[in-house]
Amino acid sequence: MKKIRKFVKSRKSGLIVIALIAVIVDVFFLTGQSDIKYFGVLTLYGFVYWITKFGSITTFLFCIFLLILLCIYYLLLGTVDATEKIAVWFVLFFAIGVIQKWRE
Amino acid sequence: MLHKKLLLFVILFLIIIPFFWIPFGSMDLGGDASRLYFYDPASYLYNFSLFHVVPQGIGHADPNFFSIPYLLLLVLLQLIIPDPYFIISIYSAVKLCAAFLAVYLILRELLNHVKKISETSSYIASIVTGLVYVFMSTMTDNWDKALLSHDQVFVNPLSFWLLLKFLLTSKSRYLVSFLLLSFVVSHSFSYTSTPAFFAFFPLAIIFIFCFALFIAKVKIPIKGLLGGIILFIGLQAFHLFPQAMNLFDSNSYINSRVFNTQSIDQEGIRYYISLLPIAKVSNYILLAFGRDRLIMFFVPLVILLGFIFNKVNKKLLIVTSVFYIVCLLLLSANVTQVWVEVYKSFFYIPGFSMFRNFIGQWLFVYSFFYSILFGLSLYSCLYVLKNKLRYSFALILIGLIIVSGWKLVAGGSVNKxxxxxxxxxxxxxxxxxxxxxxxxxxxxxxxxxxxxxxxxxxxxxxxxxxxxxxxxxxxxxxxxxxxxxxxxxxxxxxxxxxxxxxxxxxxxxxxxxxxxxxxxxxxxxxxxxxxxxxxxxxxxxxxxxxxxxxxxxxxxxxxxxxxxxxxxxxxxxxxxxxxxDKYLTPHIYIPKSIQSVDEKKSDTPAGDWNGDRAFVVYVESQVCSELNGSCNAMGNNKTTLSFRRVNPTKYFVKVSNAKSPYILVMSDAYSSGWKLYRSDTAIKILGKLTKYGNGYASEFTPKNEFFPENLFETLFLSNIPEKKHIMVNGYANGWKIESSGSNDEQYFVLELVNQRIFYFSAVISGLSLIAVFIWIVLLYIRRKTIIRK
Structure with a gap:
């Protein structure tokens, strides 16, 4: 467990970026909605947070990125599947951000 | 001072705009609720609200008493202002202003309990939040032909504010005001608004308690609260008790909606699944509902900025966010497949099928908590800005809000x-x-x-x-x-x-x-x-x-x-x-011919069209056999009948020459509430006479007496046994009556006993109202005494 902690702490930024890239890949390149994707990424993100206790500001900044993306997709394509996917990611990350804020 | 001027300007603006929504002299009527109460409130009250029978179609027994106080208010208002245009415009102005002011006051109150208070920021955030609530697209698209339940647009926040103030200050005047408000807009607390009520109040009350206990840390006034609950039930008794009776009547529509598993499956879950494709999470987050209406995206943006810059109200922001997320999950239903499945299982909770149209039902509570969360976040943002920037920021937001809600401002949302x-x-x-x-x-x-x-x-x-x-x-x-x-x-x-x-x-x-x-x-x-x-x-x-x-x-x-x-x-x-003339059939009659119908053989109980005479009645063959004899033997050619409607729930009936058993038919929808009482004394039936079928039946001038003479004359009379009360013609009430064996006249009182429940419940409501007024007088006297001292 200690090794895992050490590993996560040393590669905190990298792991967060992996989680966020996974979201972007899902939005841009994957079709269809799957709970495994959602909960897989959220578990990784939550785990990194649990170990490293990084600030909620990262999550809220990512939410702003998702919001801008959501607006662009909404404006260009309307309420297509990809737009809905971004919206769901937004809700899930917002919920995580609120939990982080509470724990701070 | 600038914020006070801004507040006054906003209020005036909201008062004026409804007067331009429809052309002068016209009326905004129609839709499922008809809104005819604006056109002729007295007739609407008399024909729809005072009696337990729906005045359309086959006349279902259904209580619609919930709007009586509201309609009485409209009747009074019409005495002062006869033109429906002004009444409709004034009412819309009241709705807009009350909604805005309530949200404004709620935010002011919530912000009073944050650690560091900036008055200017608090005022500005509250004004902008009030406007966001009124003009956000989830709130502006349902103003056309608005149902009575649409009053929740102002009843919800106003009730919230009054209850919040009561819990925080323990001052009875807020509780009494809430009780009076709930009485006047009792339709918002009735069966017709059940989904709206259960969508908003449980969440709102939990929020208020969380705020009072964990953030404001005040002592809850338990005694006042209990007294308030008792008076609330008393005030609403006049429509709640008849509705409760209806709920537990196994023949009623509402009973099947709430308790029937098949109905839950068919009307609840299937309806819910059919709506899922149109529940778009993106619409609710962006408050857009159309690519051309993306202006309100600043609401989630401000919320996120509020969390980032938050320095003063973290706890409040987190609590409100939790309620917002819960509302979003309930409204969109489409956030992950797991949630869709969990949501589906909720429909097996008795009564939850009222939320099968989840989009419409959770929209108001979602908009409310979204606005509050926005207001708190906006306060966090304004707090870190300089004073001049605060006003500039607020004015930009107000401009965006007005542009976004322009359809409502200009009346396009109403006069479609x-x-x-x-x-x-x-x-x-x-x-x-x-x-x-x-x-x-x-x-x-x-x-x-x-x-x-x-x-x-x-x-x-x-x-x-x-x-x-x-x-x-x-x-x-x-x-x-x-x-x-x-x-x-x-x-x-x-x-x-x-x-x-x-x-x-x-x-x-x-x-x-x-x-x-x-x-x-x-x-x-x-x-x-x-x-x-x-x-x-x-x-x-x-x-x-x-x-x-x-x-x-x-x-x-x-x-x-x-x-x-x-x-x-x-x-x-x-x-x-x-x-x-040949087929003219009165409302109450004794059929000359009875046709036994096998329902399985035809689409409807009247599918076998072999009767060639008027005054024919169709009875299911199974019911005929249960009546211990052939129905055909009960056809009666010599018996005559006359009747008079006292009101839609009571009729006097006189039967002559009944020498053999017969069936008495009343063509209102079958309900176990309809009872037929044999009267020992002769009943005088007066009025102008209309004859049917060569005098086999006749009706005296129908009346609509709300308080008829001998209101409770049937209270101690025994009615024709329930097993002889049957459904005829596939929808109507029929009673098998034994003959007297002579030419004597028989007198009956036909009554829908559910109406009695209303009379008794109305007395409870009246007494509760008196108690509330006495409470108000006592509060006034105590206040005067304190001031004198």
Whole structure:
């Protein structure tokens, strides 16, 4: 467990970026909605947070990125599947951000 | 001072705009609720709200008492301001202003409990939040033909603020104000608003308690709260108790909706699944509902910035966020497949199927918590800005809000186009000819039902204005204003909708006339205006019935020639006919012939059309055998009957020459609440007499007495046993009555006993109201004493 902690702490930024890239890949390149994707990424993100206790500001900044993306997709394509996917990611990350804020 | 001027300006703005929504002198009527209470509140009150019978179609026993205080208020208002245009505009202004002010006050109150308070930021955030609540797209798209339940737009936040203030200050004046508000807008706390009530109040009350206990850390005034709950139930008793009785009546529609598992599966879960594809999470987050309306995206942006810059109200922001997320999950239902499945299982909780239209039901509570969360976040952002920047930021936001809500500001959300071809809108007025026709129908000599033509798919009647710029499309004006039960659409034809259309399509006019008799239809109203059919053949009105019924007024004229008797009224395009004498059937009668029907063999209980006489009644064969004998033996040719309607829930009946058992039929929808009492004493039945079928039955002038003489005369009488109360004609009430064996006259009182529950409950509500007034007087005296000291 200690090794895992050490590993996560040393590669905190990298792991967060992996989680966020996974979201972007899902939005841009994957079709269809799957709970495994959602909960897989959220578990990784939550785990990194649990170990490293990084600030909620990262999550809220990512939410702003998702919001801008959501607006662009909404404006260009309307309420297509990809737009809905971004919206769901937004809700899930917002919920995580609120939990982080509470724990701070 | 600037923020106070801004507040005043906003209030004035909200008061003025509803006066420009519809043209001067017109009315915003129609929709599922008809809104005819703005046109003629007294008639609406009398025909719809005071009695336990729905004044349309086959006359279901259903309590609609919930709007009595509100309608009484409108009646009083109409005495001062007779023009419905002003009443509608004033009411809209009250709704807008109260909604804005309540949200403004809530935010002010919540912000008073944050650690560091900036008055200017608090004022500005509260004003902007009030405007966001009023003008966010989730709140502006439902103002056209608004239902009574739409009052939640202001009732919800106002109730929230009053309860919050009561819990925080323990001052009784807030609780008393809430009680009075709940009484006046009791429709918002009734069966008709059950989903709206249960969507908002449980969450709101939990929030208020969380805030009071964990953030404001005040002591809860338990005694006052308990007293308030008792008085609240007392004040609402006049509609809650009759509704509760209806809920536990196994024959009632509401009972099957709440407790029947099959109904839950069919009407709850299937409806929920059918709505899932249109529940778009992106719409709710962006508050957009259309690519051209993305302006409100600043709301989630401000919320995120509020979390990032938050320095003063972290706890409050987190608590509100939790409520916001819960509301979003309930509203969108589409956040992950796991949630969809969990949501589905909720429908097995008794009563949860009221949320099957989850989009409509959770929208208001979602908008409310979204606004509050926005307000708190905006405060966090304003707190870190300099004063000048605060005002600039606020003005930009207000500008964006107004642009986003422009459809409501300009009246586009209210005065929508109903007929695209002729650009005919919601705002309408009734022509003199139509008003005179309604007045004529009000004084018809019998309580027979009316068939409205052209028939529509649902239950709507279509009445154009004189200048054809507006049209009324809503529940029958005949029903709600004149009080006569009217069949305006296919949906209200009871079990005979398909049969009616089949006979019309196959041009079997003689059988169609018999069907009118079975439904108790005595009159046919025809609006011959080509504008509502030839010029505007709208699929949403005639798409289904048009396959069987005429599609033009010329064809209707021919159709009417085949099924009507003499014309008794005509003015302009409005005509009233009697049905053919041969098949004219009174509201209460003793059938000359009884047909036993095997329901399995036909689409409807009246599917076997082998009766060739009027006064025929159809009884299911199984019911006949349960009555210990053949139904055919009960056909009665010599017995005569006369009756008088005291009100829609009570009739006096006199039967003569009953030498053999017979069935007494009353053509209102079957309900176990209808009881037939034998009266030992002769009942005087007075009024003008109308005879049917060579004197076999006759009706005396119908009345509508709310407080009839001997109100509770049947209270200690024993009724005809329930096992002899049967359903006849597939919908109506029938009683098998043993003969007296002589020529003696028999007297009966036919009564819907549910109406009694209302009278008793109304007394409880009246006493509770007196108690509230006494409380107000005591509060006033105590306040005066304190000031003097």
């Amino acid at each position: 186009v109903l007929f695209n071809g002729t650009n005919t809108r919601v705002a309408t007025s009734f022509s003199r000819d139509f008003i005179d026709t309604i007045s004529f129908i009000k004084v018809l000599p019998t309580s027979g039902k009316i068939l409205t033509l052209p028939l529509t798919d649902s239950f709507y009647q279509v009445v154009p204005s004189n200048d054809y710029k507006g049209v009324y499309i809503g529940p029958s004006v005949i029903s709600y204003i004149s009080g006569s039960k009217d069949f305006a659409g296919y949906q209200v034809l009871g079990p005979y909708g398909n049969e009616f259309l089949r006979l019309a399509k196959e041009k079997k006019y003689d059988e169609l006339k018999k069907l009118l008799g079975i439904l108790g239809i005595e009159y046919i109203y025809w609006n011959s205006d080509p504008f509502i059919l030839d010029k505007n053949y709208e699929p949403f009105l005639y798409g289904f019935v048009g396959n069987s019924l005429p599609q033009s007024q010329a064809d209707y004229a021919e159709f009417l020639g085949k099924i009507t008797g003499k014309k008794i009224w005509s003015k302009g395009y409005y005509h009233l006919y009697e049905v053919d």
